[in-house]
Amino acid sequence: MKITKGNALRGLRGYGAVVALLIALTGCLAGPGQYYEGTGVHDATAAEAAGTWESTEGTAMTLRPDGTAAVTRLDGWDFDFDEGWRLSGKGTWALTDTPAGQRLRLELTARTKVDRRADATMPPPDGGDPPTAYTWRFYVDRDDRRELVLFFHFGDPDAGNAYVMTRKPTATTAP
Structure with missing residues (x-):
């Protein structure tokens, strides 16, 4: 031709x-985490969210009814997770509502300790210390028993990794 x-x-x-x-x-x-907007849950109350929540490797947060919080070894969310720091300290928390569902905003206002995960993949971008104040945004969801579950996405959004916090059983709720 x-x-x-x-x-x-x-x-x-x-x-x-x-x-x-x-x-x-x-x-x-x-990926599933890249454009995630929310769970559609709109019925959680602050009283229901108050309590102690746990995850892996000693991670915990205590959300008090007065809006104050204590954080122990909580990893960064989103890409901050890759830096490997784990923060402990005091702060505040509040439930918020968006059209896509409720979120829990946790602000660390006074860092008391920093730990590092052994599997951290990258140093902090500025080469310095981890943040002294930090804000996490957890999605609020319900499990099959209609109990609250708090989570955020971490790392590469294409991977859809979820960092899940579950309520620590109390003496009255333990089996």
Whole structure:
């Protein structure tokens, strides 16, 4: 086939359509955590959220009814998790509501200790110390028994990793 100006333009149009299709399909491959907006839970109360919550490796947070909090070895959320620091200290907390569901905002206002995870993948971007104040945003969800579960996504959003906090059983709720 002889290449003419018309044939070349038709070929470029076809190539452009393929590129546009690939771009559209790549957008569909975004991970589950990347565009997560919420759980749809809107019925949690502050009284229900108050208490002690735990995760792995000694991580805990105590949410008091007066809005104050104590944090022990809590990892950073989102990409901050990769830096490997774990903060302990005092702060405040509050439930918020968005159209996509409730969130719990936890603010560390007085850091008392810093630990590091052995599996940390990168140093802090500024090469300095971990933050002295920090804010986490937990999603509020309910499990199969309708009890609250708090979580946030961490690391690469395409991976959809969830850092889950569960309520520590009390003497009256323990089996």
